Amino acid sequence: MPIGGVNGTQNFFIAIIKIVIVYCLASMIPGIFFYYMGTGTTIDSLVVLVPSAIFLFWIYARLAIRFPATAVENYLGTIDVFNLTKENGWRLLWIILIVAVPVLLLNILVSFGFDLVLDSLEIGESWVSEVIDGVLSEILGYISIACGITALSVSYKFLLEPDQAVQDGN
Numbered sequence: 001m002p003i004g005g006v007n008g009t010q011n012f013f014i015a016i017i018k019i020v021i022v023y024c025l026a027s028m029i030p031g032i033f034f035y036y037m038g039t040g041t042t043i044d045s046l047v048v049l050v051p052s053a054i055f056l057f058w059i060y061a062r063l064a065i066r067f068p069a070t071a072v073e074n075y076l077g078t079i080d081v082f083n084l085t086k087e088n089g090w091r092l093l094w095i096i097l098i099v100a101v102p103v104l105l106l107n108i109l110v111s112f113g114f115d116l117v118l119d120s121l122e123i124g125e126s127w128v129s130e131v132i133d134g135v136l137s138e139i140l141g142y143i144s145i146a147c148g149i150t151a152l153s154v155s156y157k158f159l160l161e162p163d164q165a166v167q168d169g170n
Contacts, residue, residue, distance in 0.1 A: 061092035103144035
């Protein structure tokens with residue numbers, strides 16, 4: 001059902017643009033801090049960057065619930081998303097990390113293993129090896145996206161109907 005004369009695909013696209021804009025603006029905060037404070041030591045950088053990264057991923061985890069909501073044509077505004085994910089932001093963050101980290105590690109291992117095999121075959125850094133390495137990396141990236149979408153969809157269902165999700169065993 002269209003909302004405000006805009007169909008579901010356009011709502012989904014608008015939701016993605018809003019999330020990207022908010023995320024980009026929020027990620028500028030550490031850069032602005034370093035610009036005005038000057039460059040410091042590694043410890044100073046970690047004191048700012050680690051909490052900033054955690055905060056940005058927490059915001060992303062909460063806003064990402066918009067994706068499955070919009071996909072089923074239930075367009076949620078930013079305030080609606082934050083109300084729906086109230087007291088669940090950290091859980092959503094952990095869900096995204098639990099999905100992303102194993103695939104990232106697998107990607108690193110496959111890339112490293114592929115490089116070892118190419119080095120043992122004395123193929124080295126040819127364009128063919130770069131293309132194959134890129135294709136493997138993209139395949140694992142798509143697997144990560146599929147896992148993330150699945151995790152977000154299950155989370156959205158649980159947030160929408162927590163009592164029903166518990167009864168279903170999800």
